Amino acid sequence: MTDPPEGPSTVDLLVVGSGPVGATVARRVRDLVPGASVLVVDAGPAVTGPPGRNVHNLPAADRAEPRHRSAGRYPAVGAGAVTPRFGTGLLRPADPEGDEQDGMPAAALSTCVGGMGGHWTCATPRPGPAERSPFVGSDDLAVAERLLGVRARPYADTAAGTRLLAGLRDALPGQDVGWMPMAGGPGEWGGVDTVLGDLDRQPGFLLRPETLCRRLLLDDGRVVGAELECLRGGRRWVVRSARWPWRPTRSEDRSCCGRRGCDHQPWAGTSTTTWR
Numbered sequence: 363m364t365d366p367p368e369g370p371s372t373v374d375l376l377v378v379g380s381g382p383v384g385a386t387v388a389r390r391v392r393d394l395v396p397g398a399s400v401l402v403v404d405a406g407p408a409v410t411g412p413p414g415r416n417v418h419n420l421p422a423a424d425r426a427e428p429r430h431r432s433a434g435r436y437p438a439v440g441a442g443a444v445t446p447r448f449g450t451g452l453l454r455p456a457d458p459e460g461d462e463q464d465g466m467p468a469a470a471l472s473t474c475v476g477g478m479g480g481h482w483t484c485a486t487p488r489p490g491p492a493e494r495s496p497f498v499g500s501d502d503l504a505v506a507e508r509l510l511g512v513r514a515r516p517y518a519d520t521a522a523g524t525r526l527l528a529g530l531r532d533a534l535p536g537q538d539v540g541w542m543p544m545a546g547g548p549g550e551w552g553g554v555d556t557v558l559g560d561l562d563r564q565p566g567f568l569l570r571p572e573t574l575c576r577r578l579l580l581d582d583g584r585v586v587g588a589e590l591e592c593l594r595g596g597r598r599w600v601v602r603s604a605r606w607p608w609r610p611t612r613s614e615d616r617s618c619c620g621r622r623g624c625d626h627q628p629w630a631g632t633s634t635t636t637w638r
Contacts, residue, residue: 370399370401370568370601371599371600371601371602372399372601372602372603372604373399373400373401373601373603373604374395374398374399374400374603374604374605375387375388375391375398375399375400375401376401376402376403376575376588376601377400377401377402377403378403378404378575378588379402379403379404379477380402380403380404380413380414380475380476380477380554380569380571381472381476381477381478381479381554382477382478382479382554382557384402384404384477385402385414385476385479385554385557385558386506386509386557388400388402388558388561388567389509389557389558389559389561390505392561392564392566392567397566398566399566399567399604400566400567400568401568401570401601402567402568402569402570403569403570403573403574403575403590404473404474404475404477404569404570404571404572404573405434405473405572405573405574405593406431406432406434406472406473406474406475406477406571406572407431407474407475407571407572408474408475408571409427409428409431409432409474409475409476409480410428410475410476410480410553410555412555412558412562413475413476413554413555413558413562413569413571414475414476414479414480414553414554414555414557414558415476415480415553415554415555416476416479416480416481416482416484416546416551416552416553416555417429417432417449417480417481418481418483418484418551419550419551419553425448428449428474428480429448429449429481431474432449432450432451432472432473432474432480432481433446433449433450433451433472433473434450434451434471434472434473435451435473446468446470447470448481449472449474449478449480449481450470450471450472450478450481451470451471451472451473452468452469452470453466453469453470453471454469474571475554475569475571476553476554476555477554479553479554479557480553480554482553483551484544484545484546484551484552485542485543485544486507486510486512486543486544486545487542487543488503488543507543509556509557510545510552510556510557511545511546511552511556512543512544512545512552513543513544513545513546513547514541514543515541515543516543516544516546516547516548517541517547517548523541527539527540527541570592572592572593572594573590573591573592573593574590574591574593575588575589575590576588576589576590576591576598577589579600579602586602586603587600587601587602587603588600588601
């Protein structure tokens with residue numbers, strides 16, 4: 363994909379936020395529509411290589427800097443304030459005198475390529491029936507496990523582990539007790555780089571760190587573009603749909619467009635704009 367200093371001017375798919383959800387959307391679209399041009403932007407920097415690699419894969423002495431760079435706008439906290447966990451920053455400034463986060467004073471997130479996927483500990487148990495959204499089926503979970511590289515038995519059995527598992531099964535009859543599945547395995551913790559695979563080396567795909575989505579552009583209630591800003595230089599540009607207006611063919615299904623967050627800021631969630 364041609365990438366002028368400001369970035370591409372037209373794409374088929376713009377994904378705002380390069381965390382696990384944004385990376386999965388980009389991966390699935392390119393798997394299903396190989397010719398689609400995809401631009402992924404993230405407000406945060408790329409703190410590991412390849413982009414989105416889990417920080418836990420670095421030597422312990424090298425983790426402090428990428429964790430600090432992932433903390434976003436509010437990495438520092440004062441006396442008495444809530445302290446975010448490593449690799450994250452508070453969604454809003456900590457306020458010891460009140461609660462500015464709507465009942466969630468510890469609401470935090472990672473502002474970096476890979477988002478929280480660069481700092482998680484890779485435990486991937488399947489949700490129980492009461493935890494699963496109605497629209498998420500077993501096939502969807504299987505796809506997610508494949509993209510994350512989930513291993514049902516990431517570590518070799520040990521005598522202590524086998525005894526512990528047997529004891530838990532005796533103590534919890536009728537419960538599904540087993541080994542904890544994990545994304546990755548010994549020596550390589552899973553991250554967004556696992557989801558992307560070789561996507562960042564394919565033509566037609568571009569991942570831009572330190573790029574902020576300022577606003578979405580509408581035409582008769584439909585998203586047709588977005589105003590982006592390169593945070594390193596302050597330059598802004600508009601990226602538009604490469605195929606607008608969208609006219610479905612018999613073989614195409616209409617895509618839906620959804621977003622989370624506030625004021626189109628990617629640190630408030632992943633926003634996916636699909637133009638078909």
